[in-house]
Amino acid sequence: xNRPRIMAIIxxxxxxxxxxxxxxxxxxxxxxxxxxxxxxxQSDIFDTSGLVxxxxxxxxxxxxxxxxxxxxxxYYSADSIMDVRELLVVRLKDNSQAEPLMEVLQKRIEDKxxxxxxxxxxxxxxxxxxxxxxxxxxxxxxxxxxxxRVLAAFKEAL
Amino acid sequence: MVFSSAVFLFIFLPAVLLLYFLPVCFWNRRLEDHRRxxxxxxxxxxxxxxxxxxxxxLMLLSxxxxxxxxxxxxxxxxxxKTKKRILIAAVVFDLMLLGFFKYSNFLIGNVNGLFSAxxxxxxxxxxxxxSFYTFQILSYVVDVYRGQVxxxxxxxxxxxxxxxxxxxxxxxxxxxxxxxxxxxxxRHTPEKFLDGVFVFIRGLGKKVIFANAxxxxxxxxxxxxxxxxxxxxxxxxxxxxxxQIYFDFGGYSDMAIGLGRMFGFEFMQNFNxxxxxxxxxxxxxxxxxxxxxxxxxxxxxxxxxxxxxxSRTILNxxxxxxxxxxxxxxxxxxxxxxxxxxxxxILEKYPLAGILPKIPVWIRHITTMIIVIVGWVFFSCESIGxxxxxxxxxxxxxxxxxxxxxxxYYFRGCGxxxxxMSLSAFGVFAGIPKPRNKYLSAVGSVCVYGAVMALCVVxxxxxxxxxxxxxxx
Numbered sequence: 001x002n003r004p005r006i007m008a009i010i011x012x013x014x015x016x017x018x019x020x021x022x023x024x025x026x027x028x029x030x031x032x033x034x035x036x037x038x039x040x041x042q043s044d045i046f047d048t049s050g051l052v053x054x055x056x057x058x059x060x061x062x063x064x065x066x067x068x069x070x071x072x073x074x075y076y077s078a079d080s081i082m083d084v085r086e087l088l089v090v091r092l093k094d095n096s097q098a099e100p101l102m103e104v105l106q107k108r109i110e111d112k113x114x115x116x117x118x119x120x121x122x123x124x125x126x127x128x129x130x131x132x133x134x135x136x137x138x139x140x141x142x143x144x145x146x147x148x149r150v151l152a153a154f155k156e157a158l
Numbered sequence: 159m160v161f162s163s164a165v166f167l168f169i170f171l172p173a174v175l176l177l178y179f180l181p182v183c184f185w186n187r188r189l190e191d192h193r194r195x196x197x198x199x200x201x202x203x204x205x206x207x208x209x210x211x212x213x214x215x216l217m218l219l220s221x222x223x224x225x226x227x228x229x230x231x232x233x234x235x236x237x238x239k240t241k242k243r244i245l246i247a248a249v250v251f252d253l254m255l256l257g258f259f260k261y262s263n264f265l266i267g268n269v270n271g272l273f274s275a276x277x278x279x280x281x282x283x284x285x286x287x288x289s290f291y292t293f294q295i296l297s298y299v300v301d302v303y304r305g306q307v308x309x310x311x312x313x314x315x316x317x318x319x320x321x322x323x324x325x326x327x328x329x330x331x332x333x334x335x336x337x338x339x340x341x342x343x344x345r346h347t348p349e350k351f352l353d354g355v356f357v358f359i360r361g362l363g364k365k366v367i368f369a370n371a372x373x374x375x376x377x378x379x380x381x382x383x384x385x386x387x388x389x390x391x392x393x394x395x396x397x398x399x400x401x402q403i404y405f406d407f408g409g410y411s412d413m414a415i416g417l418g419r420m421f422g423f424e425f426m427q428n429f430n431x432x433x434x435x436x437x438x439x440x441x442x443x444x445x446x447x448x449x450x451x452x453x454x455x456x457x458x459x460x461x462x463x464x465x466x467x468x469s470r471t472i473l474n475x476x477x478x479x480x481x482x483x484x485x486x487x488x489x490x491x492x493x494x495x496x497x498x499x500x501x502x503x504i505l506e507k508y509p510l511a512g513i514l515p516k517i518p519v520w521i522r523h524i525t526t527m528i529i530v531i532v533g534w535v536f537f538s539c540e541s542i543g544x545x546x547x548x549x550x551x552x553x554x555x556x557x558x559x560x561x562x563x564x565x566x567y568y569f570r571g572c573g574x575x576x577x578x579m580s581l582s583a584f585g586v587f588a589g590i591p592k593p594r595n596k597y598l599s600a601v602g603s604v605c606v607y608g609a610v611m612a613l614c615v616v617x618x619x620x621x622x623x624x625x626x627x628x629x630x631x
Contacts, residue, residue: 064374
């Protein structure tokens, strides 16, 4: 057998090994956005009282992004403009979606921080403690009181 | 990393250009070409790894596999049977990789739906650009088999061809035969570089100024779903998407072509004013030219093209257009979109072949545009059901109103941008004559493109709505 053929076979074998590793090393969470959000909201970690579960259309209106572009979207926010709490769980279709989505969310939090700065100290504190995390194909965005616990619960839920 | 991001525009691109044009091996042109290819290859791998740190390994293995396959095919040039076997093995392997990552969950979902089964989905995400680079790889392997090109013996040059960052993620699909001679000895001139900068800025403007603005309008119009939409509002949404996808993808292609030119490459044109088409066939000669060219050269013609009688031609067209739809995404609405165009092309080729030329051009143009807009509805919607809902609203089939105050409100917001975009899409701006004086022309271009670039930067800084529609393919 000639050298290129041996090298091609080695590359093919390594590709198969890589694909097996990727599918078995579990880089993408097997949980749906609904399941992850349910785990966060059913326990006392994220209090959804006073928050409304929003539709895909309302998600689109708020973030100018189509829910259908993702594998799943769960979005809670308050009706009152003075209540800054919100929870967003997005399951991505592919990793390239993470960067633009996180940019949108980062911009949203920065705009809100500017809006509430020096005006509503409690809301400002919540906004400063926001959580924005992308892990295993899922993005979490949360503005709430116990953000560290929410982040830990999110990682566990994946 | 996307072209229309601050990291790319202000850090990555200037750094790559600096390293690329640094005259390190100025005394030896061949050596300098090697060095520049190495810089471009390394930059492309960093560009890809920025968003896909895991799947870069897959791309490197794929490059290694197909590089060696090319060499093996060349070695077996006097043994047609072995040569064919190697080609078949390579094509099957490459397509299986694409199929596994792109279509396995679609297949599982359909099997589960059809047979009420509960097969778990595979936990994988789609590697960015896999559809584009797999097609480039296939074009190389097939062309080496056909003897149309020589196998590439330099793995850096081959890796650079596959991974070249200007066109890696969203095309155009550059066939190896088109670029083989440019891998070494390509010309770099200040004029060519400046022209590349202008083409890049033009593409950036199309994307950031036009596509993003009209995309936001489309998203807003349909944010409440299709329920209660008047026909006029539904048409406005469909027209907004028609413009968004052209300026988004066309803009990206211009940026790719411009960047290529800065680095001395000449990529093929991917769009040629598609919305001026007067038939569906004409539209597909002007839209995503590199993809239709690929399917023509590597699927339609090998299947027999139109040389094997009417029924076989119809079958070939049906296969090619179903595959074209499926290439765009693992969902039935994309297949429906492909079949829709296949059906129309068959109609144009046979029953309407004698009638179409007798119809006035302006009627053919309007009809083509309406068909294209309807086609984009299948493309833009998340499911076939949603597409039919929107079409129902557009054609007054849902008992909805023809017009309402909502459409006037939206039209006031996006009417002027739509007018500007239509003039640009129909080639009106391209027809404006340039000053005959070279100096005036150059100063004018620098001023216009400088202003466009400044406007793009302002938009990028102030707006976060910056999706690239063709990335997901």
